[in-house]
Amino acid sequence: MPDIMLKAENVNKDHKRSGEIIRALININLEINAAEVAVIQGPTGCGKTTLLNVLSGLDMPDDGKVFLDGENISRATETRLSTIRRQKVGFVFQDFNLIDTLTAIENVEALLWPESLSAKDIEKRALAALRDVDMLDRKDHFPRQLSGGEKQRVAVARAIIHQPRVLFADEPTGDLDPESGTKLMELLVKLNKDYKTTIVIVTHDEGIANKYGKKRIYMEKGAITSDE
């Protein structure tokens, strides 16, 4: 029986916008197994990003529980969540979110700077991560010198340097052309195969969901309508 990496139990989340309460997540029950590639899809405003935020601990549910690698993160302190993120979780953002004044390798290393590791060890890991994403030859370039696809690869390297158990990606191909988007998805699938990293992707792209999602979670108006 496979390990359950992520679990949501009766999760509800409301947002307040201009005095109105919007039900972003309604009674969400969900399980994602370890080493699975799960795609959360649905129309704009259906709650996919909110679900991602809650599953990753970036946001807290109003009700219910969220378990990440067996630990209840829905009531964890910010310090504990920081530790979990540093040790077990990787993020890939739609806008890449690289630091403009750091080179590619420095952006990748940045995740490990607060750790008690030697500079050499951190560099070694960063080089390995950049090698995995085929960006080793661009390690000393700044983000402004990279294309969108290359920036996203560096962002993926940053997300995997600490070999996380789960990687969250919010519309990772949203700002990329179709060819770069395909290459990125294939990279994520490769990482899933090589490192058994659980990958959770939010996308509105049907093509990506059909091709890469082993587990497909479809949402509409805050609720999960299908989970296969």
Next chain:
Amino acid sequence: MSFFRLIAKAFLLATRSRKRFLMFTAVYAVIIALTSYFVGQAFTVNMIPIVGLPFLYMWIMIGGAIGMTLLYANIIINYRKTEIATIKCLGWTSNHIRILISGEIFAVTLVAFVVVIEIFIHSTALLAFYYIAKQGTLPVSIVLVTPWPIFLTFGIVLGVQILGVLLANYKILLIRPIQALQKM
């Protein structure tokens, strides 16, 4: 180990934002130089204050330093809001970020101080050379500013930086990791 690494990276980040760093270093250098001059005029050798215009100007310059540190801290946090939210997503704690931003704030003061010391040393040497070349002797006092006011001013400005650090710390706490996912 990670503390010193974060301080080193803070200096790196500060100097990589070249225009902002140079501008604030220049302003701080002027503030330190002028404050040093007025401090030197405002106190006797035995550190007894002489109430008068230099004393007033000294406090005006210290007020200027306070204004600059709050402005610089504000600019850094506003400029780095998405970056701070992103590194919080990556697992940095507010404490780690505090060290980074504090290092950036202190970096400017330190470099400005070094600039002022360098100018002081070279201007004193140039004046000494001029007087010896022209008159053959050094006058009783040739220095524009004696060294102790510069070091005292550096200490005052470093102390004032704590206000900037406190403002930055407060703003860091307000930034939530989820903001990294929002377009800012």
